[in-house]
Amino acid sequence: xxxxxxxxxxxxxxxxxxxxxxxxxxxxxxxxxxxxxxxxxxxxxxxxxxxxxxxxxxxxxxxxxxxxxxxxxxxxxxxxxxxxxxxxxxxxxxxxxxxxxxxxxxxxxxxxxxxxxxxxxxxxxxxxxxxxxxxxxxxxxxxxxxxxxxxxxxxxxxxxxxxxxxxxxxxxxxxxxxxxxxxxxxxxxxxxxxxxxxxxxxxxxxxxxxxxxxxxxxxxxxxxxxxxxxxxxxxxxxxxxxxxxxxxxxxxxxxxxxxxxxxxxxxxxxxxxxxxxxxxxxxxxxxxxxxxxxxxxxxxxxxxxxxxxxxxxxxxxxxxxxxxxxxxxxxxxxxxxxxxxxxxxxxxxxxxxxxxxxxxxxxxxxxxxxxxxxxxxxxxxxxxxxxxxxxxxxxxxxxxxxxxxxxxxxxxxxxxxxxxxxxxxxxxxxxxxxx
Amino acid sequence: xxxxxxxxxxxxxxxxxxxxxxxxxxxxxxxxxxxxxxxxxxxxxxxxxxxxxxxxxxxxxxxxxxxxxxxxxxxxxxxxxxxxxxxxxxxxxxxxxxxxxxxxxxxxxxxxxxxxxxxxxxxxxxxxxxxxxxxxxxxxxxxxxxxxxxxxxxxxxxxxxxxxxxxxxxxxxxxxxxxxxxxxxxxxxxxxxxxxxxxxxxxxxxxxxxxxxxxxxxxxxxxxxxxxxxxxxxxxxxxxxxxxxxxxxxxxxxxxxxxxxxxxxxxxxxxxxxxxxxxxxxxxxxxxxxxxxxxxxxxxxxxxxxxxxxxxxxxxxxxxxxxxxxxxxxxxxxxxxxxxxxxxxxxxxxxxxxxxxxxxxxxxxxxxxxxxxxxxxxxxxxxxxxxxxxxxxxxxxxxxxxxxxxx
Numbered sequence: 001x002x003x004x005x006x007x008x009x010x011x012x013x014x015x016x017x018x019x020x021x022x023x024x025x026x027x028x029x030x031x032x033x034x035x036x037x038x039x040x041x042x043x044x045x046x047x048x049x050x051x052x053x054x055x056x057x058x059x060x061x062x063x064x065x066x067x068x069x070x071x072x073x074x075x076x077x078x079x080x081x082x083x084x085x086x087x088x089x090x091x092x093x094x095x096x097x098x099x100x101x102x103x104x105x106x107x108x109x110x111x112x113x114x115x116x117x118x119x120x121x122x123x124x125x126x127x128x129x130x131x132x133x134x135x136x137x138x139x140x141x142x143x144x145x146x147x148x149x150x151x152x153x154x155x156x157x158x159x160x161x162x163x164x165x166x167x168x169x170x171x172x173x174x175x176x177x178x179x180x181x182x183x184x185x186x187x188x189x190x191x192x193x194x195x196x197x198x199x200x201x202x203x204x205x206x207x208x209x210x211x212x213x214x215x216x217x218x219x220x221x222x223x224x225x226x227x228x229x230x231x232x233x234x235x236x237x238x239x240x241x242x243x244x245x246x247x248x249x250x251x252x253x254x255x256x257x258x259x260x261x262x263x264x265x266x267x268x269x270x271x272x273x274x275x276x277x278x279x280x281x282x283x284x285x286x287x288x289x290x291x292x293x294x295x296x297x298x299x300x301x302x303x304x305x306x307x308x309x310x311x312x313x314x315x316x317x318x319x320x321x322x323x324x325x326x327x328x329x330x331x332x333x334x335x336x337x338x339x340x341x342x343x344x345x346x347x348x349x350x351x352x353x354x355x356x357x358x359x360x361x362x363x364x365x366x367x368x369x370x371x372x373x374x375x376x377x378x379x380x381x382x383x384x385x386x387x388x389x390x391x392x393x394x395x396x397x398x399x400x401x402x403x404x405x406x407x408x409x410x411x412x413x414x415x416x417x418x419x420x421x422x423x424x425x426x427x428x429x430x431x432x433x434x435x
Numbered sequence: 436x437x438x439x440x441x442x443x444x445x446x447x448x449x450x451x452x453x454x455x456x457x458x459x460x461x462x463x464x465x466x467x468x469x470x471x472x473x474x475x476x477x478x479x480x481x482x483x484x485x486x487x488x489x490x491x492x493x494x495x496x497x498x499x500x501x502x503x504x505x506x507x508x509x510x511x512x513x514x515x516x517x518x519x520x521x522x523x524x525x526x527x528x529x530x531x532x533x534x535x536x537x538x539x540x541x542x543x544x545x546x547x548x549x550x551x552x553x554x555x556x557x558x559x560x561x562x563x564x565x566x567x568x569x570x571x572x573x574x575x576x577x578x579x580x581x582x583x584x585x586x587x588x589x590x591x592x593x594x595x596x597x598x599x600x601x602x603x604x605x606x607x608x609x610x611x612x613x614x615x616x617x618x619x620x621x622x623x624x625x626x627x628x629x630x631x632x633x634x635x636x637x638x639x640x641x642x643x644x645x646x647x648x649x650x651x652x653x654x655x656x657x658x659x660x661x662x663x664x665x666x667x668x669x670x671x672x673x674x675x676x677x678x679x680x681x682x683x684x685x686x687x688x689x690x691x692x693x694x695x696x697x698x699x700x701x702x703x704x705x706x707x708x709x710x711x712x713x714x715x716x717x718x719x720x721x722x723x724x725x726x727x728x729x730x731x732x733x734x735x736x737x738x739x740x741x742x743x744x745x746x747x748x749x750x751x752x753x754x755x756x757x758x759x760x761x762x763x764x765x766x767x768x769x770x771x772x773x774x775x776x777x778x779x780x781x782x783x784x785x786x787x788x789x790x791x792x793x794x795x796x797x798x799x800x801x802x803x804x805x806x807x808x809x810x811x812x813x814x815x816x817x818x819x820x821x822x823x824x825x826x827x828x829x830x831x832x833x834x835x836x837x838x839x840x841x842x
Binding site: 022026029033066067068069070075104105107114115116118177178179218221227233234235236237239306308309310313316319320321324326327328330331332334335386387388415418424 | 443450451454455457458460461463469474497498500501521541547548549550551589591610626627696698709712713716720721724727728731732734735737739741742743746797798
C-alpha cells in the first residue's frame with residue numbers, strides 16, 4: 001500500500017510541478033536557515049568540558065573598598081593576585097589553578113622566521129590535569145616548578161609545528177622575548193568552545209600558544225592582557241600587577257571531585273573573606289559566589305546575543321514557511337475533493353485516505369529537508385567566511401545532521417497532518433452528487 | 436461593495452483563511468521588528484567618532500623583550516614620525532577607538548565620593564586634540580607645562596599629579612548641566628584626592644568600545660601625559676597620502692629599534708569598518724530574512740487565491756452570466772484579500788509589540804516607534820493586493836458561458 005501511495009504522490013507532484021516546487025523551496029529555506037543558526041548556536045552554547053563541568057568551579061570573592069559600594073551587587077569577577085596566591089597556597093580544593101592572559105614575542109632558534117607575537121597563559125601546575133588538556137609530547141610542569149619559578153613552558157600544537165616542524169620538542173628551548181624557556185610539554189589538538197577558563201579575553205579564539213608558570217611570568221615581568229579592575233591608590237612597586245596592588249585581574253578555578261563539596265568550599269571562601277575584612281584588607285560585606293562551568297558561562301552570557309537573535313529569527317522564518325506549506329497543501333488536497341469522494345465511495349477507509357495524503361505531505365517534507373540540508377551547508381560555509389573567532393568551527397557534525405532530518409521530517413509531517421485530516425473528512429455522498 | 440457574501444464564503448474556508456491570516460500576522464510581526472533592528476544597527480554604524488576618520492593612520496608595535504630606556508625610545512619614535520613628509524601630527528597614546536583596548540576611569544565631583552558621577556574612557560597622550568583631529572568647543576587645549584612624563588608619573592613613589600583635564604561635551608553636560616565646565620574641578624586619575632581642573636571641552640570623542648551602552652558612547656576624557664610607552668601610535672595626514680605615510684611610518688619605527696614587531700598598521704577607516712563588520716553583517720542578514728518572508732508570504736497568497744479561483748470557477752461563471760462585470764469579480768477577490776490582510780495586520784501589530792517587549796528586555800532596545808505600524812500595514816496590504824492580482828484577473832477572465840456547462 002505504501003508504495004502505491006508513494007506512486008500516487010509522485011503523480012500528484014507531476015501534475016502540479018510549480019506548486020510542489022514552491023512548497024519544497026519554502027520548507028528548504030526554513031530548514032536551511034534554522035539548521036545554520038542552530039548549528040552555530042550548538043557550537044557556541046555547548047558544554048566545553050562535559051566530562052567534568054559540574055566539578056569545576058569559578059569562585060568569586062569581594063575584595064573592593066567601601067567606596068562605590070551598592071548593596072546587592074555581584075562580587076568582583078576576577079581575583080586580586082594576593083587572594084589568588086593565598087587560596088592556591090591553602091590548597092583546599094582537590095585541584096586549583098590561578099591564571100591570567102598575556103602576550104609574548106617568540107623567535108625561532110635559527111632566525112628563519114621573523115619574530116612574532118603569540119597569546120600566552122600564565123597559570124599554575126594543576127591547570128593541565130584540571131582541564132583535561134591533551135598532550136602530544138611531554139606533560140605539564142609540576143608544583144615544584146611553580147615554587148621555583150622555573151623557566152619552563154608548554155606550547156601548543158600549532159606553535160610546535162611552526163617552530164619545530166611538529167616533532168617532539170620537549171627539552172628544547174623556546175626563545176620568548178629576552179628569555180629562554182625550556183619546553184616541558186606540547187599540547188595535542190585542544191579547542192574548548194567557549195574558552196571558558198577566561199571569559200575576559202576572546203571567548204571563541206583558539207587556546208593560547210604558550211603556557212608559562214604564573215610565578216615565573218611575574219619574575220620575568222611578562223606582559224599581561226585582559227580585563228583589569230583597580231580601585232584605591234597604587235602602592236606596589238610592580239604597579240597594577242604587583243602582589244599587593246588593589247587590582248582584580250586573575251582568574252581562579254578550583255576542582256572539587258564531588259559537587260557536594262561545593263557548600264563546604266563556599267563556607268571556606270566566606271571564612272577567608274571574613275578574615276581579610278578583619279585584617280582590614282576587605283571593606284565590603286562578605287559576598288561570595290561559587291559557580292560551576294555552565295553556571296559561570298550562563299552568568300557571563302557567553303553566547304553572543306546576535307547568535308541568539310539569529311536563532312529566533314530563523315525559527316520564526318521556519319514557522320512562516322510551514323504555515324505557508326500547510327496552506328498550500330490544504331489548497332492542493334481540497335482541489336482533489338471529487339477524487340477523494342470517489343475513492344471513499346468505492347470503499348476506501350478514512351484511515352487509508354489519511355495515510356495516502358500524509359505520505360504525500362511527508363514526501364514533500366523529506367525532499368525539502370534534503371534541499372534544506374544543502375542550504376544549511378551553504379549557510380555554514382557563509383558563516384565560515386565571517387571574521388568572527390568562532391567562524392572556523394561552523395561545521396555540521398553527526399548529531400546536527402540527524403537533527404536536520406528529524407526537524408525536516410517532523411515539521412513536514414506536522415504541516416501535512418492538518419491537510420490530510422481535512423482530506424479524510426470529505427463526505428463521499430456530497431462529492432458524488434455534485435459531479 | 437457588499438462584503439457580506441465575501442465573509443460568508445470565508446466562513447466556509449475557515450482553516451485556509453486562518454492560515455493566511457496567521458502567516459500575514461507572523462510576517463508582519465517579524466518584519467516590523469527586523470526593520471527596527473536594521474535601523475538600530477545603521478544608527479550605530481553611522482554615529483560619529485569625533486576624530487578625523489579619513490585622515491588617521493594607527494600603528495601598534497610590540498617590543499621583543501625589555502627596552503632599557505622606553506621613554507627615550509618613545510621620544511625618538513614620536514620625533515621620527517613627526518618628521519615624515521605629509522604628517523600633520525603624530526603622537527603615542529594609550530588607545531584609539533575600536534582597537535580592542537579600553538582604559539576607563541570613574542569621574543567624581545567630590546573627593547572620596549561614594550558613588551562616582553560617571554565612568555569615562557581615559558585617553559592619554561600628548562597633543563591628542565591635534566593628532567586625532569578633535570574639535571574644541573570651549574576652553575583650550577593643554578599647554579606644554581601641563582604635560583607630565585608617563586614613566587615618571589607611573590613610578591611607585593611618584594608624587595606627580597595631572598593638573599588639567601579635557602572633557603567631551605557629553606561628559607561636561609552630564610557633570611555640569613546648564614553651565615560651563617571650564618575652570619571646574621573633577622576627581623578622576625590623580626591619587627590622594629587631588630583634583631584635575633577642566634581646561635577645555637571637545638565636541639565629541641567616542642569610547643574605544645561599547646562599554647556602558649549607546650547612552651554612554653560619548654563618555655571620554657583626555658589627560659595630559661607625554662611619551663607613552665604603550666606601543667600605539669597615531670598619525671594625521673591628508674586622506675590622499677595615508678598609504679605612503681603609513682609605509683614611511685612603519686619603516687621609521689622599525690629603524691628606531693630592531694627589537695620590535697609591528698602588530699597592526701591600518702588607516703583608521705579600516706579599523707572602524709572592521710569594528711562594525713558584525714553589525715553590517717547582521718543588517719544584511721535581517722534584510723535577507725525580510726525579503727524571504729515577503730516572498731514566501733506572497734507565494735502563499737498567490738497559491739491559495741489561485742485555488743479559490745479554480746474552486747469557484749462555476750460560481751464566477753454564474754455571477755458573470757447574471758450580469759456581474761469583470762471589474763466586480765476582480766474587486767471581489769481584492770476585497771477578500773484586503774479583509775484577510777487587515778485581520779492579519781491587526782494581529783501582527785500586537786505580535787510586533789510583543790516581540791519588541793521581549794527584545795527590549797533581552798537586548799536593551801528602545802521601544803518600537805509607532806511609525807513602523809502604519810508603514811508595515813501599508814507594505815503588507817500592497818503585498819497582498821499585488822499577490823492576489825494575478826489569480827483575480829484569471830477569475831475575471833472566466834467567461835459567463837462556464838455557467839451553462841456541466842450543471
